[in-house]
Amino acid sequence: MMKVVRGFYAVAYSVKLCRPDVICAYPITPQSEIVENIAQMYANGELGNCEYITAESEFGAASILVGASAAGARTYTATCSQGLILMSEVLWNAAGMRLPIVLTIANRSLSAPLSIWNDHQDSMAMRDAGIIQMYVENNQEVHDMMPQAFKIAENHKVLLPMMVCMDGYKLTHAYEPVDLLSQELVDEFLPPYDPPVKMTTKEPYTFGSYATPASYMEFRVAVYNAMERARKVIEDVYKEWAEISGRDWGGNIVAENCEDADVCVMAMGSLVGLVREVVKELRDEGKKVGFIKIRTFRPFPADEIAKAVDNAEKVIVFERSLSMGSDAPVTLDVKSAIHKKAIDVYSPVVGLGGRDVPQNLVKSIIEEVMENKVEPGTYFRGLKDYEEVIV
Amino acid sequence: MSENMRLFGSGHGACPGCGLPIAVKSVLEATGPCFVANSTGCLEIISSQYGKSAWGVPYIHSVFENAAAVAAGIEAALKALGRKDEGPVVVFAGDGATADIGIGCLSGMFDRGHDVLYVCLDNEAYQNTGNQQSGLTPPGSSTTTTPAGKVLPGKVKAKKDMPAIALAHKARYVATASVAFPRDITRKVKRALEFEGPKYIQIHSVCVTGWGIDGKQAIPVARLAVETALYPLIEFEDGQLVRVRKIKDRKPVEEYLKPQRRFRHLFKHPKGKEVIAELQRVADENAKKFGLDA
Incomplete structure (x- = not known):
């Protein structure tokens, strides 16, 4: 059913259709409306036997879901920014314990300075936790992703937490037409959670043992291997979704017009639509430029990217986050993926803390690379003239 | 094998004289099969090493400060999945995990009214x-972060009043207990489980290494904490004080302090007399407040 809804509703409605057993969250801008909508559904009795809990903090929320997931419940939360990094101790633990908690991240910058606006620094800070990360470009995609996220995370070959990242405000609060899923379709696609082991007095297991040097490493390698296995599981689930829903969002990446491109431009999240448009425009002008949408960030689709940029001389990675003292996170992975190829990587950092990224800026960033007006490496665009006080 | 040996038994690595196994077994004697959420700490380390778990009940350890929240999640899951009849949900957490680093999660669990028994060891x-x-170290105790020195006589501040904090949250059942009285622990847990909602039991549990006593002194020293009124055994139901353990011929606090290395400096430190007087004042106040003197 096609309806014009806001991003937070597209998420909340989709989560409801996934029939979670325990939802627990703590409100934070701009995630609040996601959980407020779910709270309203709970208040209306629309969530079946689901327990909806407002915790005393994001740390508490993640911890409650650790207990619920270990006891065999399908679990969900949403957060962002300070809330996500407050959860981080627990989320690393959840990944290590192989608990498939699903999260929606309403991407927001990190303090200081405090900012409620969008970039990707929060989810990037969770890069190494053992959490699957994927980024959506619009509200139909996030609506479609929630059932897929549960199916991927809960797959017995995976059993890891999964974050579906949507840009705060830009998507969470945007009105877009969304074809709302039916309960029948989601039920057909997503079976109930059936964990291989769970906490039960009928068969008592110990969860969260401590490990001496004689066994710790194997546990961590098991998480690494699960993330590797997730690549195929994700691809399969994406394909199955395309068949059942009729909407094909592509695989871990979506490469467009890269075969003959001298320059391949990459983006993630809500910037995708704009960058894709600009690349098309340039192509219409006869420029040999291609576009890659990165959907899955962890596990990183290194092979797919290496293959897609095979004929390129230059790669542009639009970065929405930073790694202080190194290249920005996506660039690091892209460079690693193509390290054997003679390709220059350009990393324009744009739109931190919600700074606007207008179409003409995107176009000029691509053109200056094509016209050799800029050196490869990390640089900032959309930056104002300013004076640093501490130098 | 007795029921409590089956639920928590062979394999634990506690020191001889440690109060924790006594406390845990006395609790499990009352609960029977239950769900255990444990914070990082002594109990976790002595019982949950990979491949050597001492637990015969479903057990989870997540991180240091979140056992109350993890237990709340288990309880929510059991409710959602229609499995509440499988057994009660019990937290075992140390004093630091309870009164310091985990107090936020504990407050949340109390506040939301989860049907969880929280046992502070x-x-x-x-x-x-x-x-x-x-926060639960008593004044005068020499610890590695509040050592007795030329100026300071060990810890300066008071022991945090966790039962009062639990009561302020309207926890339905609040009690203190001691490993010197294991049958009392079992009775209190049985009583606690008759209440639906959050319950808090704080069990004074001897640490032979930290307190600086021999294993064979463990129970006598624990008993002295009760007999001096430094550790009053009290029981509240829905906010009302319903029972206390009466003390016949209450002993001066010195009798409790003297055998323990952590308090030994008080008997020669320039500020020792002052601290001992303060501890006696606390004991007298406990006796008066709870009507402990028989």
Whole structure:
């Protein structure tokens, strides 16, 4: 059913259709409306036997879901920014314990300075936790992703937490037409959670043992291997979704017009639509430029990217986050993926803390690379003239 | 094998004289099969090493400060999945995990009214890591982070009043207990489980290494804490004080302090007399407030 809804509703409605057993969250801008909508559904009795809990903090929320997931419940939360990094101790633990908690991240910058606006620094800070990360470009995609996220995370070959990242405000609060899923379709696609082991007095297991040097490493390698296995599981689930829903969002990446491109431009999240448009425009002008949408960030689709940029001389990675003292996170992975190829990587950092990224800026960033007006490496665009006080 | 040996038994690595196994077995005697959420700490380390778990009940350890929240999640899941009949949900957490780092999660669990029994195993410092002070370390105790020195006589501040904090949250059942009285622990847990909602029991549990006593002194010293009124055994139901353990011929606090290395400096430190007087004042106040003197 096609309806014009806001991003937070597209998420909340989709989560409801996934029939979670325990939802627990703590409100934070701009995630609040996601959980407020779910709270309203709970208040209306629309969530079946689901327990909806407002915790005393994001740390508490993640911890409650650790207990619920270990006891065999399908679990969900949403957060962002300070809330996500407050959860981080627990989320690393959840990944290590192989608990498939699903999260929606309403991407927001990190303090200081405090900012409620969008970039990707929060989810990037969770890069190494053992959490699957994927980024959506619009509200139909996030609506479609929630059932897929549960199916991927809960797959017995995976059993890891999964974050579906949507840009705060830009998507969470945007009105877009969304074809709302039916309960029948989601039920057909997503079976109930059936964990291989769970906490039960009928068969008592110990969860969260401590490990001496004689066994710790194997546990961590098991998480690494699960993330590797997730690549195929994700691809399969994406394909199955395309068949059942009729909407094909592509695989871990979506490469467009890269075969003959001298320059391949990459983006993630809500910037995708704009960058894709600009690349098309340039192509219409006869420029040999291609576009890659990165959907899955962890596990990183290194092979797919290496293959897609095979004929390129230059790669542009639009970065929405930073790694202080190194290249920005996506660039690091892209460079690693193509390290054997003679390709220059350009990393324009744009739109931190919600700074606007207008179409003409995107176009000029691509053109200056094509016209050799800029050196490869990390640089900032959309930056104002300013004076640093501490130098 | 007795029921409590089956639920928590062979394999644990506690020191001889440690109060924790006594406390845990006395609790499980009352609960039977149950769900256990444990914070990082002494109990976790002595019982949950990979491949050597001592637990015969479903057990989870997540991180240091979240056992109350993890237990709340288990309870929510059991409710959602229609499995509440499988057994009660019990937290075992140390004094630091309870009164310091985990108090936010504990407050949330109380506040939301989860049907969880929270057992604080109070050995009065971070003993697992070598006797660092916690909010439940009593004044005068020499710990590695509040050592007695030329100027300071060990810990200066009072022991945090966790039962009062639990009561302020309207926890339905609040009690203190001691490993010196294991049958009393079992009785209190049985009583606690008759209440639906959050319940808090704080068990004074001897740490032979941190307190500096021999294993064979463990129970006598624990008993002296009760007999001096420094550790009053009290029981509240829905906010009302319903029962206390009466003390016949209450002993001066010196009798409790003297055998323990953590308090030994008080008997020669320039500020020792002052601290002992303060501890006696606390004991007298406990006796008066709870009507402990028989």
